[in-house]
Every structure is written in C-alpha cells, then in structure tokens.
Amino acid sequence: MPEWLRLDFVAMERILFLMGNEAIGHGAVRAGATFACAYPGTPSTEIIETAARLEGIHAEWCVNEKVALETAVGTSRAGARTIVTMKHVGLNVAADPLLTLTETGVNAGLVIVSADDPGMNSSQNEQDSRNYAKFAKIPMLEPSDSQEAYDFVAEAFALSEEFDTPVLLRSSTKLSHGRGQVVERAPVEFEAREYVKDITKHLMVPQWARLRNRFVIERLQRLRERAEESPLNILEAGTADFGIITSGVVYQYAREAFPDAWFLKLGLSHPLPYKKVAELYERVSRVAVVEELDPFIEEQVRMLGLPVIGKEAIPADGELDPDIVFQALKPYVTGEPPQRRLPVFPPAPRLADPPPAADLPVRPPVLCAGCKHRSVFTVLKRHKVAAMGDIGCYMLGADPPLNALDSSLCMGASVGIMAGFNEALGRKASVAVIGDSTFFHSGITPLISAHYNGAEGVVLILDNRTTAMTGHQGNPGSGVRPDLTEGPAIDIQKMCEGMDIDCVTVDAADYPTLKAALKTAIDAPGLSVFVAQAPCALMVRENRGEIDVDEERCNLCGLCLDIGCPVIAPGEDFVSINDGCTGCGLCIEVCKRGALSYAEREIDR
Amino acid sequence: MSDVTTVALVGVGGQGILLAAAVLAETASAEGLEVKASEVHGMAQRGGSVLSTVRFGEHVWSPVYRTADVVIATELLEGHRGLRILERGGTLVCATTTRIAPGSVLRREEAYPDDLAADAETRGVRLLAVDAEGLALQAGTVRAVNVALLGAASVVLPFSAESWQRGLAAAVPAKIFAVNERAFALGRDAVDNEDAQDL
Numbered sequence: 001m002p003e004w005l006r007l008d009f010v011a012m013e014r015i016l017f018l019m020g021n022e023a024i025g026h027g028a029v030r031a032g033a034t035f036a037c038a039y040p041g042t043p044s045t046e047i048i049e050t051a052a053r054l055e056g057i058h059a060e061w062c063v064n065e066k067v068a069l070e071t072a073v074g075t076s077r078a079g080a081r082t083i084v085t086m087k088h089v090g091l092n093v094a095a096d097p098l099l100t101l102t103e104t105g106v107n108a109g110l111v112i113v114s115a116d117d118p119g120m121n122s123s124q125n126e127q128d129s130r131n132y133a134k135f136a137k138i139p140m141l142e143p144s145d146s147q148e149a150y151d152f153v154a155e156a157f158a159l160s161e162e163f164d165t166p167v168l169l170r171s172s173t174k175l176s177h178g179r180g181q182v183v184e185r186a187p188v189e190f191e192a193r194e195y196v197k198d199i200t201k202h203l204m205v206p207q208w209a210r211l212r213n214r215f216v217i218e219r220l221q222r223l224r225e226r227a228e229e230s231p232l233n234i235l236e237a238g239t240a241d242f243g244i245i246t247s248g249v250v251y252q253y254a255r256e257a258f259p260d261a262w263f264l265k266l267g268l269s270h271p272l273p274y275k276k277v278a279e280l281y282e283r284v285s286r287v288a289v290v291e292e293l294d295p296f297i298e299e300q301v302r303m304l305g306l307p308v309i310g311k312e313a314i315p316a317d318g319e320l321d322p323d324i325v326f327q328a329l330k331p332y333v334t335g336e337p338p339q340r341r342l343p344v345f346p347p348a349p350r351l352a353d354p355p356p357a358a359d360l361p362v363r364p365p366v367l368c369a370g371c372k373h374r375s376v377f378t379v380l381k382r383h384k385v386a387a388m389g390d391i392g393c394y395m396l397g398a399d400p401p402l403n404a405l406d407s408s409l410c411m412g413a414s415v416g417i418m419a420g421f422n423e424a425l426g427r428k429a430s431v432a433v434i435g436d437s438t439f440f441h442s443g444i445t446p447l448i449s450a451h452y453n454g455a456e457g458v459v460l461i462l463d464n465r466t467t468a469m470t471g472h473q474g475n476p477g478s479g480v481r482p483d484l485t486e487g488p489a490i491d492i493q494k495m496c497e498g499m500d501i502d503c504v505t506v507d508a509a510d511y512p513t514l515k516a517a518l519k520t521a522i523d524a525p526g527l528s529v530f531v532a533q534a535p536c537a538l539m540v541r542e543n544r545g546e547i548d549v550d551e552e553r554c555n556l557c558g559l560c561l562d563i564g565c566p567v568i569a570p571g572e573d574f575v576s577i578n579d580g581c582t583g584c585g586l587c588i589e590v591c592k593r594g595a596l597s598y599a600e601r602e603i604d605r
Numbered sequence: 606m607s608d609v610t611t612v613a614l615v616g617v618g619g620q621g622i623l624l625a626a627a628v629l630a631e632t633a634s635a636e637g638l639e640v641k642a643s644e645v646h647g648m649a650q651r652g653g654s655v656l657s658t659v660r661f662g663e664h665v666w667s668p669v670y671r672t673a674d675v676v677i678a679t680e681l682l683e684g685h686r687g688l689r690i691l692e693r694g695g696t697l698v699c700a701t702t703t704r705i706a707p708g709s710v711l712r713r714e715e716a717y718p719d720d721l722a723a724d725a726e727t728r729g730v731r732l733l734a735v736d737a738e739g740l741a742l743q744a745g746t747v748r749a750v751n752v753a754l755l756g757a758a759s760v761v762l763p764f765s766a767e768s769w770q771r772g773l774a775a776a777v778p779a780k781i782f783a784v785n786e787r788a789f790a791l792g793r794d795a796v797d798n799e800d801a802q803d804l
Contacts, residue, residue: 015634017630017631017634017640019644042646043646045646046646121645122646145641145668174643174668174669177643177644177645177646178641178642178643178644178668178669179630179640179641179642179643179644179668180639180640180641180642180665180668181634181639181640249667249668252666252667252668253666253667253669255666255667256666256667321667321669321670321671322666322667322669322670322671323670323671323672324671356689360682360685360686360718361682361707361709361710361715361716361717361718362654362707362709363617363652363653363654363682363683363707364653364707364708365618365651365652365653366651366652366653366708367651368651368652393651396651400708401712469651471646561712564708566652566708566711568711569706569711569712570711570712570713578706578711
C-alpha cells in the first residue's frame with residue numbers, strides 16, 4: 001500500500017475516490033468557500049454539480065462565464081471565499097472582467113478554474129489557458145492528480161488573499177475526468193471578511209488603474225519569489241543525467257515514462273521559478289520540458305538562455321500519454337548533450353502522429369433517436385438557405401445524412417454571422433440555428449444588434465429547456481438551479497415581443513405545422529425568431545408506439561433515411577426500424593408512400 | 606510500470622461504461638491498491654464509442670495508458686476496436702451477442718466486422734466471449750450487460766469475492782443493486798462453467 005494511503009488511520013480523515021472535478025468541488029468546501037458559480041462546459045461541469053450537493057456552499061449556474069466571473073467578484077468583494085469554474089473557451093468570454101480584475105484584486109479569496117481540452121474531446125478549439133495567467137499576470141496552480149486537485153484549492157485561496165489577486169487553477173480533461181483516491185483533510189478555518197469601500201482599488205478609472213497596474217507588476221515579482229520557495233514546486237532527485245520540467249497531469253505521464261529522471265514538478269507554474277530551473281541545470285546536462293499544447297514553460301526557459309528539448313520532440317497538439325512522452329524523448333536521453341550557444345533559434349514544433357487508419361467502422365456521436373428537433377433540420381434542408389449553427393447538441397445536425405448546417409464557431413456566434421452574411425448578400429441568404437441555453441449565454445445581444453440594424457433573417461431557437469450536451473444542467477429557460485430548486489422560467493416568445501421582434505413558437509414534434517410555419521418565416525421579409533419547442537429526448541423518455549414497415553409499399557426511396565435517425569436501416573427491399581426507436585413518428589411524416597405507420601395497438605377487452 | 610494493471614472498458618455511449626469502471630475501481634481500492642481511472646464525458650456520450658480506463662497497483666502514476674492488459678467490451682464492434690489496444694497475452698472479455706450497428710453500417714457504407722475469435726487468435730490474445738445480454742435479461746434487465754461482463758471479467762482479475770462485493774456496494778445505486786448483483790454472479794458463473802478447462 002502506498003505510504004500516503006495509510007493516512008486513512010488519522011482521525012477525522014477518510015479516503016474518497018474522486019474525479020478531479022469532484023475533488024476540486026470538495027476542496028473548495030474544505031477551504032471554506034461559500035460561493036461557487038459557473039456556466040457548464042466539458043470538461044469542467046462536475047465541479048459545480050459536486051459543490052451543489054455539499055453543505056455550506058451556495059452554487060449557481062450563471063448565463064455565461066463573464067457573468068459568472070463578475071458574480072464571483074461580487075461575492076469575493078463582499079467577503080466570501082469564491083470559486084468560479086469554466087471550460088477553456090469560457091475563459092475567453094470571462095477575459096474582459098479578468099484582465100481588469102487583476103488590477104482590483106480581491107477581498108476574500110477568488111479562484112478561477114479553467115479546464116482545458118487538449119485533443120478536443122468535446123471542444124471546438126485546443127487553446128492553452130495557461131497563456132491567460134501570463135496575460136493577466138496572475139498566479140497559476142496546476143494539480144497533477146485528484147489529491148492535488150483537492151489540496152491545491154486551499155493553497156489557491158491562501159495565495160489569493162495573501163497577494164490580493166485572483167488565482168487561476170488550471171485543469172485539463174485527463175485531470176478533470178480522471179479519478180484517484182483522495183485523503184480528506186481537516187477543514188480550513190476561514191472567517192468572512194468585511195467589505196470596505198475603497199474606490200482606489202475597486203473603481204478602475206485611469207487615475208486609479210494606473211496605480212493598480214504598478215501594483216500588478218510588483219505583485220508578479222513577489223509571486224515569483226514565492227514560487228522559488230513554494231513547496232508546490234518540487235525538485236525531485238533522479239539517477240539519470242536527464243531532467244524534465246513539467247506540470248499538471250502530464251507530470252504523471254512523464255514520471256511513468258522516465259522513472260530515473262530528475263524532475264522539476266511545478267504545482268505553482270506561473271510565474272516560473274527561474275532559480276529552481278537553474279538548479280535543475282546544475283544537476284543534469286540534458287533538460288526537456290514536457291507540456292501539452294503550447295511551449296509555455298519552454299519559451300521561458302529559452303528566455304533564460306538555456307538549451308532545452310521541447311516542442312521539436314513533444315507534439316504541440318493533441319493529448320499526451322506515457323507512451324507518447326517515452327517515444328518522443330527516448331532519442332534525447334542519451335548521446336551528446338545539447339550545447340549552449342547563441343542565438344538559439346526555436347525549432348519547428350512537431351505535430352502529433354495521426355491516429356492509425358481505421359480498419360473498423362467508426363462510431364461518431366449522433367443526434368439521438370427520438371430527438372424531436374430532428375424535424376427542424378429535416379425541414380431546413382428543403383430551403384435554399386445557409387444555416388449558421390452554434391455550440392451544443394445541434395452541431396450534430398451537421399453530420400450526414402442530415403448535412404443541415406454550414407457553420408459553427410463559438411457560443412452565440414450563429415446570430416451575428418447570419419446578420420452579417422445576409423447584409424453582405426443583400427437578401428435572406430441564411431438563418432441561425434441555436435439552442436436555448438446557448439441563446440441565453442450569448443445569443444440575445446446579437447439578436448438585439450441585428451434588430452437594431454434592420455438585419456434580415458430567421459433565428460431558429462431549438463428549445464429543449466436544458467443544457468443537454470454537458471449533461472442536462474438547468475438554465476434560465478427551465479428555471480432549474482444546481483441545487484434543483486426552481487426559479488422563474490424565461491419565456492422567449494414574450495422576451496421577443498418586448499423587443500418588438502416577430503416571434504413564432506411551434507411544437508417541434510408537430511411536423512406539418514413546423515414545416516408550414518418555417519416556410520412562412522423564411523419567406524417573410526425582415527428579422528424574426530422561430531422557437532421550436534420539445535424536451536430533450538434523454539430527459540423526457542416517451543414511447544409513442546412501435547412503427548411498422550409495409551414491406552409492399554416501401555421502395556427504399558430513402559426519404560426516411562435522409563432524416564439521419566440512427567435506428568432506421570435500409571434492407572434489400574425495404575427499410576427496417578431497429579432497437580432504440582422511441583416512436584417519435586418523424587419517419588412516418590416524411591414517407592410519401594404511406595409505408596410507415598404506428599403498429600395497431602391491442603385493445604383491452 | 607510492470608506492477609500496474611490496466612483495464613480498458615469500451616462500449617457505446619449509454620451502455621453503462623462509467624458504472625462498470627466505478628465498480629472495478631472501488632473493488633481494486635477495497636484490495637488496498639492505489640487506483641487511477643479516466644472517463645469520457647460530453648460529446649462522446651451521444652451514442653459514440655466510449656472508453657474508460659482503470660489502472661491499479663502498488664503505485665500508479667498516469668491515469669491513462671495506450672494499451673491494456675484486460676479489455677472489457679460491452680458491444681461486439683467495440684470489442685474488435687478493443688483488440689487493437691490489448692497487450693499481447695492479454696484478455697478480451699466481450700459481450701459478443703450485443704451488436705449496435707453505427708450509422709455507416711446501417712447505411713451499408715461499411716461492413717460490421719465478424720469473426721472476433723479469429724481476430725483475437727491472430728493477435729495472440731485470449732477471448733472470453735460472453736452472452737452478456739442473455740445473462741442480463743436473465744438477471745432482470747438488459748441494462749445490466751455492463752455488470753454481467755464484469756462478473757465474467759472477475760475470473761481473470763486478481764480480486765477476492767469480498768472485494769467485488771464491496772466494490773459493487775460502493776458504486777451501484779441501491780435501487781438497482783439486487784439486479785446487478787445477480788447479473789454479476791451469472792457472468793462469473795458463465796465463464797467458470799464454459800472456460801474452466803481453459804484456465
């Protein structure tokens with residue numbers, strides 16, 4: 001049994017088996033945080049879900065990450081330790097408050113969790129959030145397993161208050177969704193801080209901001225001195241003449257791949273402790289930086305004039321694992337050590353090896369069988385308009401055979417792209433397709449902008465009353481909160497009426513009505529909102545009955561196959577309806593030969 | 606890395622891979638081992654291929670590893686995929702009667718692979734073919750395919766019956782515990798009976 005596991009026997013401590021995200025949620029409560037907020041986003045969502053189940057902390061879903069961070073600033077100012085969480089692209093949305101929050105600092109500790117998604121398991125880009133720590137000149141902690149995820153939260157709060165700064169706690173998919181044993185620690189004593197009005201610190205007009213900016217620059221220097229002596233940054237002795245600088249879950253990969261190497265393990269990875277780096281170079285003649293995505297640490301090491309093995313060996317894209325790290329660095333462990341010479345030109349980065357060619361049928365995610373919003377994509381295909389899509393489940397409408405979308409960029413982008421596209425072409429050449437949660441996140445302001453500027457277009461809101469892709473979190477449309485209490489549910493129809501925007505709401509499951517109403521909306525001039533309502537098929541499971549295929553009438557014309565339902569399959573002479581059918585009946589509606597129908601139900605006698 | 610065992614659980618989103626991984630991890634934990642695991646969430650859960658990894662041993666560094674010593678597959682095509690990450694000499698425990706055709710197969714663009722046994726033999730790995738769907742139905746619900754397979758896999762994993770019991774109790778929600786306990790026992794018996802001579 002590993003040594004630390006024996007802590008099980010210490011009074012008041014127990015061992016939990018936690019996902020990194022759960023560990024952060026538990027760690028926040030243990031650290032005395034009383035407020036947690038977020039907008040859901042893979043791989044960060046479970047932090048708030050965990051916190052909401054625990055005592056002593058209030059958890060909220062905010063409409064987007066900017067609002068979440070601003071709400072967090074409010075609770076921190078008021079004296080409550082606060083944790084705010086988001087996925088990497090969410091930090092872009094929150095970047096505006098962050099870059100000035102660094103100037104104001106905090107009252108009670110404020111910890112921002114950003115969960116990166118190397119390899120884009122469930123994301124539209126592969127950005128490296130660590131750059132925000134440098135950009136905002138704030139400290140960054142990078143736990144490498146569930147135990148550290150739990151422990152580092154308390155460290156982050158302490159740093160936040162001591163240095164009067166927001167702290168970035170950076171995670172990545174394999175930490176957030178990796179599990180490990182966690183020894184529960186005694187709670188941290190924290191007393192709520194008093195709010196004191198101070199406009200030189202809290203009201204950022206140029207005269208005060210200039211002073212605070214000087215504070216930020218000096219603070220970064222003091223933080224670097226702390227990083228030099230912090231127990232979170234450990235120089236681990238090895239036996240090989242080879243050293244590795246690394247941080248986060250990647251440390252675990254490198255440690256497994258090279259058990260004999262020296263390690264500079266960075267838990268407080270920004271600002272970089274230069275002297276600790278130099279210390280490693282005194283011990284070994286070859287040093288590699290192992291990091292996912294950008295050469296974030298590597299560039300700083302090069303800036304010190306030190307030769308280093310970096311992105312010429314370690315892929316600059318995708319997720320790493322112990323095998324990739326081993327294969328990448330094997331050629332560098334022995335042989336001639338790199339010589340120090342100036343100037344040092346950074347090498348061209350290596351890219352990850354492409355995955356082996358699939359010799360088996362691939363199984364991509366699909367729009368669910370029984371998703372009532374399939375009807376919208378089916379109708380949309382009949383119209384000669386480009387469809388500007390958005391983030392969430394409805395991106396799956398882009399897959400064959402639906403092929404119903406032209407674009408997807410970032411949260412809420414569909415509406416602005418539609419407005420611009422139609423403006424440039426001078427006609428209603430495109431529509432926007434957006435989910436309800438994404439609309440609340442950042443679809444409302446571009447709608448107002450389009451309305452103001454007299455844009456042409458139809459904004460289709462596929463309203464399933466939940467944030468489905470991330471695991472069915474509540475949103476302002478459902479009113480459901482993280483603790484499952486219910487607040488007001490916002491009516492999009494009324495909201496549009498209030499802004500004097502034409503809006504029609506239809507039942508997405510009523511195909512004939514939907515088809516006619518969408519034609520009317522697309523043909524009409526001007527801007528309108530089209531709300532297709534139906535609950536997520538995974539949340540409200542209903543079965544409207546078994547569907548029969550008339551083997552004589554079916555001629556395999558393919559109309560029902562074109563709706564992209566995963567349970568309809570072509571046979572030799574006719575189609576078959578397979579397991580998983582929910583009887584939604586869309587295939588019956590699109591069939592022109594009457595070959596599909598609900599099976600006759602047995603009548604109770 | 607030699608004292609660490611890696612088990613990969615593969616299947617189709619919605620088949621209960623996360624629950625099976627949780628049971629396995631709790632069981633290894635009950636044996637006093639260090640355990641690390643990795644899960645797939647988000648986009649991949651919409652009917653796509655899913656992979657969970659559970660690694661256990663005296664000390665485990667990485668939660669993920671490229672290859673596995675044991676692969677547990679809740680679906681036949683995913684079993685074929687699982688063979689490609691299985692170490693030579695490893696074991697594939699596969700629900701061979703569960704076939705979920707992906708879109709490209711339904712549209713007849715690609716063929717669903719057959720002959721898992723031959724593929725396994727070529728690769729020098731052991732195959733435990735289990736009618737997990739039949740066993741799960743016998744236990745009371747087709748949804749217990751995941752735990753029936755774990756029962757079968759328990760024959761090749763180094764844990765005591767008591768640890769499995771503790772693992773099931775820790776990970777399976779109370780209201781579906783009884784049916785899963787039955788499915789586990791049926792899975793274990795099925796392999797004991799069919800492959801006793803093979804072990």
